[in-house]
Amino acid sequence: MARILVVDDATTVRMYYRDVLEEAGFAVEEAVNGFEGLEKAVAESFDLILVDVNMPKMDGYTFLRQGRTMPELQAVPAVMISTESAAQDRERAYAAGANLYLVKPVRPEVLTEVATVMAGVAP
Amino acid sequence: MTAPFNPPTPVIADSDFVRFRDFFYRKTGIMFADNKRYFVDKRLQERMQATGQIQFRDYFNTIRFQASGEEFQTLVNLMTVNETYFYREEYQFRCLVQSILPEVTRRKRPGEPVRIWSVPCSTGEEPYSIAFQLLDTWAEVDRYDIEIVATDIDTTVLEQAKRGLYGDRAVQHVPKATLERYTRRVRGAYEVIPDIRESIAFARVNLSDPLSTRQFRDFDVVFCRNLLIYFDDASRRDAAQTIYEALRPGGFVCLGHSESMSRISSLFDLRKFAEAIVYQKPLSAEA
Amino acid sequence: MALVRKHPAAPAPAPAAGDPRAALEGATAAERREAAHLLAGDPGAVDPLADRLDREADKSVREAILLALGRIGTEAAAERLFDLLGSEDVWLRNAAIETLSEMDAAVIGALDRALSDPDSDRRIFAVNILVSLRHPTAADYARRALAEDDHVNVVAAAIDVLAEIGTPDMIPEIEAAAARFPDAPFLTYAARAASRRIA
Numbered sequence: 353m354a355r356i357l358v359v360d361d362a363t364t365v366r367m368y369y370r371d372v373l374e375e376a377g378f379a380v381e382e383a384v385n386g387f388e389g390l391e392k393a394v395a396e397s398f399d400l401i402l403v404d405v406n407m408p409k410m411d412g413y414t415f416l417r418q419g420r421t422m423p424e425l426q427a428v429p430a431v432m433i434s435t436e437s438a439a440q441d442r443e444r445a446y447a448a449g450a451n452l453y454l455v456k457p458v459r460p461e462v463l464t465e466v467a468t469v470m471a472g473v474a475p
Numbered sequence: 476m477t478a479p480f481n482p483p484t485p486v487i488a489d490s491d492f493v494r495f496r497d498f499f500y501r502k503t504g505i506m507f508a509d510n511k512r513y514f515v516d517k518r519l520q521e522r523m524q525a526t527g528q529i530q531f532r533d534y535f536n537t538i539r540f541q542a543s544g545e546e547f548q549t550l551v552n553l554m555t556v557n558e559t560y561f562y563r564e565e566y567q568f569r570c571l572v573q574s575i576l577p578e579v580t581r582r583k584r585p586g587e588p589v590r591i592w593s594v595p596c597s598t599g600e601e602p603y604s605i606a607f608q609l610l611d612t613w614a615e616v617d618r619y620d621i622e623i624v625a626t627d628i629d630t631t632v633l634e635q636a637k638r639g640l641y642g643d644r645a646v647q648h649v650p651k652a653t654l655e656r657y658t659r660r661v662r663g664a665y666e667v668i669p670d671i672r673e674s675i676a677f678a679r680v681n682l683s684d685p686l687s688t689r690q691f692r693d694f695d696v697v698f699c700r701n702l703l704i705y706f707d708d709a710s711r712r713d714a715a716q717t718i719y720e721a722l723r724p725g726g727f728v729c730l731g732h733s734e735s736m737s738r739i740s741s742l743f744d745l746r747k748f749a750e751a752i753v754y755q756k757p758l759s760a761e762a
Numbered sequence: 763m764a765l766v767r768k769h770p771a772a773p774a775p776a777p778a779a780g781d782p783r784a785a786l787e788g789a790t791a792a793e794r795r796e797a798a799h800l801l802a803g804d805p806g807a808v809d810p811l812a813d814r815l816d817r818e819a820d821k822s823v824r825e826a827i828l829l830a831l832g833r834i835g836t837e838a839a840a841e842r843l844f845d846l847l848g849s850e851d852v853w854l855r856n857a858a859i860e861t862l863s864e865m866d867a868a869v870i871g872a873l874d875r876a877l878s879d880p881d882s883d884r885r886i887f888a889v890n891i892l893v894s895l896r897h898p899t900a901a902d903y904a905r906r907a908l909a910e911d912d913h914v915n916v917v918a919a920a921i922d923v924l925a926e927i928g929t930p931d932m933i934p935e936i937e938a939a940a941a942r943f944p945d946a947p948f949l950t951y952a953a954r955a956a957s958r959r960i961a
Contacts, residue, residue, distance in 0.1 A: 361890075362918075362919070362922040363922060363925060363926070364918070364921060364922045364925055364951075364952040364955050364956060365918075365922070365948075365952075367951075367955055368948055368951050368952065368955075371951070405852070406852065406855070406856055406859075406883075406886075406887070406890075407856065408856055408857075408859065408860045409856075409860075411852045411853065411856055413852055414852075414853070435882070435883060435886055435915040436883055456914075456915050456918070456948075457914060457915065457918060457946050457947075457948035457949065458948065459947055459948075460947055460948075
């Protein structure tokens with residue numbers, strides 16, 4: 353079963369991703385900020401990461417930048433999902449190591465499709 | 476004659492449990508699975524009765540808004556098993572010897588001491604465990620001067636720590652040979668030998684006051700286990716700042732097994748070793 | 763034996779002589795952190811602290827200044843922290859949000875303005891402050907965003923706050939807010955999840 357790590361400080365957002373993705377057959381793990389995301393990612397392996405931008409203690413860019421230097425996270429596909437839709441936010445996300453940038457709120461069918469394509473494993 | 480007032484057991488609804496669980500997770504990093512429901516409910520009910528609250532909502536407001544944060548602390552205490560004994564979370568001491576100290580000493584000049592801070596040291600089990608483990612298992616132990624500083628905010632426990640006298644239960648995880656080497660029997664109890672007791676510097680410190688800790692500097696490793704989880708957000712950040720300032724660049728912090736730096740501070744980096752996950756002041760940091 | 767005792771109180775560094783305001787501009791990070799600690803009790807130091815924060819590059823000094831501003835805890839300190847919500851520096855704006863959420867009543871005055879900011883991201887940050895705020899009107903500010911804001915992500919943030927601090931009487935408002943965005947299935951989901959939780 354493909355495993356997805358969801359990193360977002362908003363409880364309802366994490367619940368939403370979890371419900372949609374579990375319904376589609378994925379296994380989901382949660383973290384409330386980038387630092388906890390790194391802690392989870394060194395403890396177990398994931399096929400895809402969904403990460404928010406603004407979070408306490410460690411933001412999404414820092415999470416991606418640090419993650420890309422760690423063996424456990426170097427090659428895991430990552431989708432940055434943000435409320436910020438300006439062009440420079442998109443560029444920053446890719447510079448930090450994101451493979452795809454989406455603007456919130458994400459429709460459930462988009463989430464499922466992105467996860468299916470990007471996790472690289474059947475759900 | 477009236478029957479003694481016997482408050483009914485408060486009801487924790489499914490939605491209450493979920494709301495509490497998410498709040499507790501956000502604050503502490505501890506996540507209760509559904510199969511912990513009974514464990515959590517019992518403790519919530521116990522505290523609601525103790526504080527005279529019947530509605531979960533009122534109790535939830537108390538733990539969220541109480542200015543002193545006292546009730547939240549009490550609850551955390553109940554939800555985590557907090558016991559002090561020798562060799563508690565022994566994997567971290569193994570990590571100290573096998574991974575942390577080899578890295579720390581690679582950067583040392585000859586003659587430079589290795590400095591370790593145990594805070595809070597409580598009644599002394601932790602700093603003595605560190606001493607025992609270093610003497611027993613660190614091959615390089617005789618090549619360095621090792622300074623262990625042990626502090627607590629509570630002077631009563633500090634006096635006990637200095638005294639170094641323990642019952643069977645406290646030392647049950649210490650290997651027999653180690654116990655024989657580093658303690659002697661005193662009326663059925665175990666007393667840490669004077670050589671070791673006198674080698675540890677005990678002092679009183681309030682970790683949340685950065686100005687009171689300014690003489691604590693140049694540490695290589697800080698053990699700060701099972702303390703910050705009880706603090707509110709602002710005090711956690713203060714304490715983390717103090718620890719940061721007390722460490723040398725590249726120095727390490729070990730937290731308790733149920734604590735995560737992700738709820739405490741953004742100043743440290745994550746380091747994964749074979750034995751444990753620990754935290755590090757960036758090597759590039761200015762002292 | 764390799765263990766040696768060294769009393770921790772032996773050589774304490776001399777306290778910074780003179781004005782901590784001057785030391786805020788000192789050459790070493792340790793000096794500037796110490797200055798920030800010393801100024802944490804001085805309500806008149808808000809501007810020098812906040813001005814230094816704008817120029818400060820060392821993360822530990824920035825954290826010390828943020829903690830000092832939080833500890834000063836006045837409305838003036840909150841105002842300067844609110845200004846940082848628009849910062850391009852993502853660490854700084856998130857650390858400012860955390861600090862504000864620890865300042866309780868002092869942020870109430872500035873919240874009104876922050877919730878009417880033309881920038882939707884700043885409004886989201888202002889709403890995010892509410893979840894940890896120890897203040898009886900925190901939920902009312904979230905309700906205001908719920909009722910008035912026309913940006914979907916601000917309303918989503920308000921629902922997320924009320925999922926933790928809301929009361930059952932707010933459920934109709936939460937549902938009404940989600941109904942204003944029929945094309946956002948996430949809001950419908952969040953409203954249902956929040957309502958279930960606070961029912």
